[in-house]
Amino acid sequence: MKPALQSQRPVYPNQWQALHLGLHLKNITEQRLGAPSRQFFGYHLVKLGGLSSELALAECPIKHRINVVEQRATPTGVVAESTQLPFAKNSIDAFVLAHELDFAQDPHQVMREVDRCIVPDGHVVIVGFNPISSLGCLKWLPLNSTRYLQSANFFSPHRIKDWLSLLGYQIIEEQFYLHSSLFFETSLDIDGRWAKFAQKYLPLVASVYLIVGKKREFPLSLIKSSWELKTRFSPVGVSARDIAIE
16 A cells, blocks of 8 residues: 655645646536535634635535635635644634645645644545546556646545544545546536446546545543433232241
């Protein structure tokens, strides 16, 4: 298994246009985030990274949204590294990580920071490239001159879920979508015959996955039950003839 910590950071795309068919991929990701984002609640939502910051999240009820980027792209963005977030412990209600782990040098530290900042019962969304797909196979070929996809991590969804489980998160939703190589196509057709067939019969080999986790915290001390099992006392009748007379 490929180690999570990389000696060099992958080439990081600051915007969706840097990827081939990036705007198409962004629009599809926004559609996929519609239903899960309606479950988010609270006051603060953080979109971590340049790709996450460009997602609209039109159906999310959380209104205060913070874009965290390493290079200032908008006047309202917070400039910070994903491995050192400038937020207090248990202060953020939801995180969105769109391919942030794919292009992170130390994804474990990114997850630790997210876990430190998120509140109990908070939500985290992780969007990533699936290594068990046509995209995962073609990424090893020198086809993309931008080198973004060649240098990406491509962690499997099983591995991401394992990390979340170790941190105490419950996986509440998992989606697989977009059966495309993202190399040769001129557009992304999600309503075509092949796309519908693959989505129905070959979902696990889709190029992109979306995982939603919910943070759970359990008390360290046992809570005593409010009810106790009481033994029923039934006196045994004794006749006078059974009592010995001294």
